[in-house]
Amino acid sequence: MEKVMRLATEKGVVIFTKSSCCMCYAVNILFRELGVFPVVHEIDKDPEGKEMEKAITKLGCNAPVPAVFIGGKLVGSTNEVMSLHLSGSLTPLIRPFRL
Template sequence: MDRIANLGSQKAVVIFSKSSCYMSHAIKRLFYEQGVSPMIHELDQDSRGKEMECALIRLGCSPAVPAVFIGGKFVGSATTVMTLHVNGSLNKLLKDAGALWL
């Protein structure tokens, strides 16, 4: 759990993902289209990926990926991020975290 918190705070936006997950791909694309350059951790390409996946599940992610951290705080999974995007709250979070300048 400490590793997740540490990695989640290394950049303004951090996404835990799996390279084969279509929702992870969609969330990464959403951030790129917003002009955000997130730090991506592909769990299926990390030797400790299974351990991190279990920690994300304990944190409340179901499924474990994608899991998004903004400003060092756990925001949620794809459903939460999409809800924030649709209701306009995502931009404010990104600006407050220093991930967006506009």
């Protein structure tokens, strides 16, 4: 869990993904279209990926990927991010991290 939390705070928006996950790709594109270029960690390419996946789940993410952190805080997975976006609540969260 320590590694996940350390990586989650390295930039304003951090996404933990898997390289073959289409929802991870969609969430990443959403942030890019909103003017945020997140740090993306593909946990399936990390030797500690299985432990990272378990840690993300223990933190409360309903799906291990994509796991989105904004300002070092877990926002959630695809459903939570899309709900925030559709309600207009995502833009204020990411405003400080936009280019």
